[in-house]
Amino acid sequence: MIPEIGHFALILALCVAVVQGSLPIYGAAVGSSTLMSVAKPAARGQFLLVLLAFCCLGYAFAAKDFSVLYVAATSNSQLPLHYRIAAIWGAHEGSLLLWVFILSIWMVAVSFFSTHLPEAMRARILGVMGLVSVGFLLFMLTVSNPFERLIPAAFDGRDLNPLLQDPGMVIHPPMLYMGYVGFSVAFSFAIAALLGGTLDAAWARWSRPWTTVAWCFLTVGVAMGSGWAYYELGWGGWWFWDPVENASFMPWLAGTALIHSLAVTDKRGGFKAWSVLLAILAFSLSLLGTFLVRSGVLTSVHAFATDPKRGLFILVFLAVVIGGSLVLYAWRAPRVGLGGGFSIISREGMLLANNVLLVAALGSVLLGTLYPLFLDALDLGKISVGPPYFDTVFVPLMTPAIFLMGIGPLAQWKKTSLPELATRLRWAFAVSIVTALALPFTLGHWTPLVSLGLLLAIWIVTTAAVDLRERLAHADGSSLLGRLAAMPRSYWGMVLAHCGVALFIVGVTMVKGFEVEQDLRMNVGQTATIGGYTFQFDGTQQYKGPNYIAARGTFRVSQDGRDVTVMYPEKRRYTVQNQTMTEAAISPGFARDLYVSLGEPLDDGAWSVRLYHKPFVDWIWGGCLIMALGGILAVSDRRYRLAWRHKEADVPAATQMARQTVS
Amino acid sequence: MRWLLVIILLIPSLAAAEEARPLADNPQVEARLKTLAVELRCLVCQNQTLADSNAPLAEDLRREVREMITKGMSDREIIDFLVQRYGDFVLYRPPWKATTTLLWLGPFLLLIAGATALVLALRRRQKKLVDVTLSEAEHNRVAQLLSEGANRP
Numbered sequence: 001m002i003p004e005i006g007h008f009a010l011i012l013a014l015c016v017a018v019v020q021g022s023l024p025i026y027g028a029a030v031g032s033s034t035l036m037s038v039a040k041p042a043a044r045g046q047f048l049l050v051l052l053a054f055c056c057l058g059y060a061f062a063a064k065d066f067s068v069l070y071v072a073a074t075s076n077s078q079l080p081l082h083y084r085i086a087a088i089w090g091a092h093e094g095s096l097l098l099w100v101f102i103l104s105i106w107m108v109a110v111s112f113f114s115t116h117l118p119e120a121m122r123a124r125i126l127g128v129m130g131l132v133s134v135g136f137l138l139f140m141l142t143v144s145n146p147f148e149r150l151i152p153a154a155f156d157g158r159d160l161n162p163l164l165q166d167p168g169m170v171i172h173p174p175m176l177y178m179g180y181v182g183f184s185v186a187f188s189f190a191i192a193a194l195l196g197g198t199l200d201a202a203w204a205r206w207s208r209p210w211t212t213v214a215w216c217f218l219t220v221g222v223a224m225g226s227g228w229a230y231y232e233l234g235w236g237g238w239w240f241w242d243p244v245e246n247a248s249f250m251p252w253l254a255g256t257a258l259i260h261s262l263a264v265t266d267k268r269g270g271f272k273a274w275s276v277l278l279a280i281l282a283f284s285l286s287l288l289g290t291f292l293v294r295s296g297v298l299t300s301v302h303a304f305a306t307d308p309k310r311g312l313f314i315l316v317f318l319a320v321v322i323g324g325s326l327v328l329y330a331w332r333a334p335r336v337g338l339g340g341g342f343s344i345i346s347r348e349g350m351l352l353a354n355n356v357l358l359v360a361a362l363g364s365v366l367l368g369t370l371y372p373l374f375l376d377a378l379d380l381g382k383i384s385v386g387p388p389y390f391d392t393v394f395v396p397l398m399t400p401a402i403f404l405m406g407i408g409p410l411a412q413w414k415k416t417s418l419p420e421l422a423t424r425l426r427w428a429f430a431v432s433i434v435t436a437l438a439l440p441f442t443l444g445h446w447t448p449l450v451s452l453g454l455l456l457a458i459w460i461v462t463t464a465a466v467d468l469r470e471r472l473a474h475a476d477g478s479s480l481l482g483r484l485a486a487m488p489r490s491y492w493g494m495v496l497a498h499c500g501v502a503l504f505i506v507g508v509t510m511v512k513g514f515e516v517e518q519d520l521r522m523n524v525g526q527t528a529t530i531g532g533y534t535f536q537f538d539g540t541q542q543y544k545g546p547n548y549i550a551a552r553g554t555f556r557v558s559q560d561g562r563d564v565t566v567m568y569p570e571k572r573r574y575t576v577q578n579q580t581m582t583e584a585a586i587s588p589g590f591a592r593d594l595y596v597s598l599g600e601p602l603d604d605g606a607w608s609v610r611l612y613h614k615p616f617v618d619w620i621w622g623g624c625l626i627m628a629l630g631g632i633l634a635v636s637d638r639r640y641r642l643a644w645r646h647k648e649a650d651v652p653a654a655t656q657m658a659r660q661t662v663s
Numbered sequence: 664m665r666w667l668l669v670i671i672l673l674i675p676s677l678a679a680a681e682e683a684r685p686l687a688d689n690p691q692v693e694a695r696l697k698t699l700a701v702e703l704r705c706l707v708c709q710n711q712t713l714a715d716s717n718a719p720l721a722e723d724l725r726r727e728v729r730e731m732i733t734k735g736m737s738d739r740e741i742i743d744f745l746v747q748r749y750g751d752f753v754l755y756r757p758p759w760k761a762t763t764t765l766l767w768l769g770p771f772l773l774l775i776a777g778a779t780a781l782v783l784a785l786r787r788r789q790k791k792l793v794d795v796t797l798s799e800a801e802h803n804r805v806a807q808l809l810s811e812g813a814n815r816p
Contacts, residue, residue, distance in 0.1 A: 233715075234717075235714075237715065240710065240711075242710045244710075341789065343789075344782070349785070352785075353778075356780075357774070357777075359773075360770060360773040360774040360777050361770075363770065363773040367765075367766060367770065367773075368766065371766045375762060380762045381750070381751060382751065382752040383751045383752060383754070383762075383763065384752055384753070384754060384755050385755070385757055386704065386710075386755025387701070387755060388701075388755050388756035389755070389756055389757060392756075393770040519685060519687065519693070520684065520685055520686055521684050521685070522683040523681075523683070525681070526682065526683040527683060529682075580717075582717065608686050609683075
C-alpha cells in the first residue's frame with residue numbers, strides 16, 4: 001500500500017510540475033499576474049509530493065518490503081538500517097528520485113529567497129525548474145519506476161553492493177546531487193533571463209550566490225567521493241580519472257568557470273552571453289553526469305542496446321534540454337548588450353583567458369571520457385583512456401590557468417599595464433621560484449614535477465599576500481585590525497578559495513613525489529619500517545559483522561621507540577553477494593597518513609600486507625574543503641545579506657542604473 | 664657510564680622483532696612491474712589498473728609480466744606482446760594511430776580554437792564599443808547618486 005502511495009504522489013507531482021512549467025511562463029509572457037502567482041504554491045506543493053514519495057520509498061526500505069523490485073534489488077534483511085536508507089540512492093531508479101527530491105528542495109529555496117526578484121523573473125525561473133522536473137518525473141514514471149512491484153515478493157533482497165556499504169554512501173551522493181542539481185538554479189536564471197530579455201548586471205547579481213552555493217556543494221561532494229575511494233578501495237589512490245569521477249568533475253570545471261565569469265558580469269556588465277552559455281553548459285554536464293553514471297552506458301555502450309527505452313529517453317531528454325536552450329540562446333543572445341569595454345590585458349581579459357583554459361580542460365576530460373564509447377559504438381575498436389592520458393593533457397592546460405590565478409586579482413579592471421604588474425609581482429615570483437627549486441632538495445628528492453607543483457602553490461599564496469598588503473595600504477581605518485575587518489567578505493572568500501587550491505596542489509605534489517609504498521610478507525611478530533614509522537604485525541582475528549565475516553589485523557605503530565597508534569585493517573567477505581572487500585586502516589595526520597591494507601592470507605598466519613606512508617595527502621581534501629569554505633564566505637558578503645532584506649525595487653530606478661554603470 | 668648508555672640505546676633494537684621480507688623475491692623486477700602495471704588495464708575489472716586490482720586474473724597477468732621481465736624482455740616487447748594478445752584495450756595510454764589522433768590532438772586544438780575565438784571576439788567587441796564620455800554635469804550627477812546610495816544602510 002505504502003509504495004502505491006509513493007507512486008501516486010509521483011504522478012501528482014508530475015501534474016503539478018506540468019502546471020508549474022507552463023502557466024507561470026505563459027503568464028510572464030502575457031503579463032498576467034494571476035498566472036505568474038501559480039509558480040510559488042506549485043513549487044512548494046511539488047516539494048511536499050516528492051517528499052512524500054521519497055519517504056514512502058524510505059519506508060519500504062526500512063520495513064524490508066521485498067515486494068518492491070527496487071528494494072529487493074538493492075538491500076537485504078541483514079543490512080543495517082542506515083545503509084538501507086542510503087540504499088534509496090544505491091542504484092538507478094532511486095538516484096533519480098533523490099535527484100528530483102533535491103531539485104524540489106532547490107525550488108522551495110528559490111520560492112522563499114526570491115522575494116526581491118521581479119515577479120516575472122521569479123515566475124520564469126520556477127517555471128523552467130518545473131520543466132526540468134517534468135522531464136525527470138516522466139523518466140521515472142515511464143521507464144524507471146522505483147515503486148515497481150515484484151510479484152511474488154522476493155524472500156530476501158540481493159543486498160547493496162558491498163562497496164557502497166560505507167558512511168560515505170550516506171552523505172556523498174546527496175552532497176554531490178545538491179551540487180549537480182544546484183546548477184539547475186543557475187540554468188533556470190539564465191533561461192529565464194533569455195526568455196525575458198532582461199540579461200543585465202542585476203541578473204548576474206541574483207544568480208551569483210545560488211551558483212556559488214551549488215559550486216560549494218559540488219566541491220565538497222567531489223572531494224568526499226575522492227576521499228571515500230581513498231579509504232574504501234584499499235589501494236591508496238585518491239583520483240582515478242574514472243568516467244564516473246570525470247562525470248562529477250566536468251560540471252565542477254564548468255561551474256568554476258561560471259562563478260568567475262558571473263563575477264565580471266556582476267561587477268562590469270561584461271561576458272553576459274558567455275555567462276549564460278556557461279550556465280547552460282554546467283547544467284547540461286550535470287545532466288550528462290547523472291545519466292552517464294546511472295544508466296550503465298559507461299560500463300558498455302551495449303547497455304543502451306539491452307535497455308533501449310531508457311537510453312532513448314535519456315538521449316531525447318538531453319537533446320531537448322541542451323538543444324532547446326542553445327536554440328533559445330542563439331535566438332536571444334545577439335540582442336544582449338556588451339557591457340563595459342576593456343583591453344585584453346586587464347582583469348576581465350585574464351578572467352576570460354582563465355575561462356578559456358578551464359573550458360579547454362573540461363573539453364579534454366569530456367573527450368577522454370566519451371572517446372572510447374564513440375569508438376566502440378562506431379566499431380572502430382576498443383580502447384581505454386586512463387590516468388596516463390589525463391595527466392598528460394591536464395597538467396599543461398592547468399599550469400597557465402593557475403599562473404593567471406595568481407595575477408588576476410592584482411590586475412585592474414578595464415586596463416592594466418604589464419610592466420607595472422611585473423614590478424608589483426617580482427618579489428612573489430622570486431620567492432616562489434627559489435623556494436620551489438630549493439625545497440625539494442631539502443626534502444631529499446628533486447623532480448621537475450615536484451618543483452612545478454610547489455611553484456604553483458607558492459605562487460598562489462605569495463601573490464595573494466602581495467594583493468592583501470596592497471589592499472590594506474589603501475583601506476580606510478587606522479588600526480591594522482580595523483582595516484582587515486573593512487575588507488569585504490567576498491574578498492576574503494576569494495583569497496580563502498584560492499589558498500584552498502594551493503593547499504590542494506601541495507597535497508597532490510607531495511603525495512605524488514614522496515609517497516613510499518611497500519608490499520610485504522608479514523609473519524606474526526614481524527616488523528617493517530617505512531617513512532620513519534615501524535609497523536609490528538600482531539596477527540589477525542576472525543570476527544562476524546552484521547552481514548559479513550572479517551579477518552582483522554592488528555598493527556602496532558611506533559616512531560623512535562615511542563608508540564604512535566594501533567591500526568586495524570580488515571579483509572571482509574560479504575556473505576550475500578560473496579564479495580571480498582579490503583578495508584584499509586588509516587592513521588591520518590597533518591603532515592602524513594599511514595595506510596595499511598591487508599592482501600591475502602599466506603601460510604602460518606602470515607599475510608601479504610601493503611604499507612604506505614603518504615605525506616600531506618589530507619591536504620588534498622583539506623584544500624577542497626577550504627575552497628568550499630571560501631565560497632560560503634563569499635556568499636555571506638554584506639551586499640547579499642542586504643539584498644535579502646531590501647527589496648531591490650525600493651531603490652529608486654535612477655540610483656540602480658547609476659550603480660550598474662559605475663560599479 | 665658511556666657503556667651503559669650504549670647498552671640502553673641498543674636495548675630497543677635487540678628487543679625489536681625480525682624485519683618482514685618484501686613480498687617479491689626480486690625488488691628490482693617488482694619496481695619495473697609496478698611502472699608497467701600502472702599503465703595497464705585489469706581486463707575483468709570495472710575500471711582499475713593492473714597494479715591496483717586484486718582480481719585473480721590480474722594476479723595471473725602480473726605473474727606473467729613478472730616472468731617476461733625476468734626473461735629480460737624490454738618494456739616495449741612486453742607491451743607489444745600484451746597488445747597482440749588483448750588489443751589496445753589493455754593500455755591506459757592509448758597508442759597514437761589513425762583512430763586516436765583526434766583524442767590526442769583534441770585538447771590542444773580546443774585550446775587553440777578557444778584562444779583564437781577569444782582574441783577575435785575581443786577585437787570585434789572593441790570595434791563595436793563606442794566610447795561614452797560623460798560630461799562634467801553627468802559626472803557630478805553620478806557622484807551625487809552614488810553618495811546617496813552609499814548613505815543608505
